[in-house]
Amino acid sequence: MSRVAKKPVALPKGVELNVQADSISAKGPKGTLSVVKPAAIEVTIEDGQAVFVTEDAALIPLTGTLRAILANMVKGVTEGFERKLELVGVGYRASMQGSDLNLALGFSHPVVFKAPEGITITTPTQTEVLVVGADKQRVGEVAAKIRGFRPPEPYKGKGVKYAGEVIIRKEAKKA
Structure with missing residues (x-):
């Protein structure tokens, strides 16, 4: 799997992550942002971190991209x-x-x-x-x-x- 996708995204205090079947939204002190999520990529929240998993080898690069976008969303709603x-x-x-x-x-x-x-x-x-x-x-x-x-x-x-x-x-x- 992608090296980027293996690294979890830390969720600081005050950030609320809402994972739906087709989207992910992050809510924090600076606002709310959302992104579309492919159905084959699983996002789970464990110990205050978002973890990304996919079984489809073709979606491994997309998983790393989604992880980077989500990390930017979390930083955006906290710091901007x-x-x-x-x-x-x-x-x-x-x-x-x-x-x-x-x-x-x-x-x-x-x-x-x-x-x-x-x-x-x-x-x-x-x-x-x-x-x-x-x-x-x-x-x-x-x-x-x-x-x-x-x-x-x-x-x-x-x-x-x-x-x-x-x-x-x-x-x-x-x-």
Whole structure:
């Protein structure tokens, strides 16, 4: 069996795991998340840990994937996930207008982005955007959409980039 699937998921205090025939839901202080579960994969709760078992050899890789998704769900409903974005460029600014993110990215118009349900967007400074939520996939998806408005370019490094992302710079043309 998959090495990932063999490792049980520890359930911290305050996290409630509900295993149905076709789904698994995790409820904690940060919210509730659920995922679809194949019928051939058995999930049991033993000693405060979720254990995964399957008899079908073809579903072994899927069991490891389900275990990783469930571990992210448990972490999400207890701690949550966050992605930090940085705006690099003269005049590039971010501000919040209610629940909408207003971005000035060098276009002739401001870019307005509505925060989806379950995601909180904040701007600690004018050049930083913080995307926070319980669902790791949705946090990453929202951060990627914001980055997609003006991805960093390789010549001057201007654009929206993830915090800690290294932009490989190109040398300008020589005459």
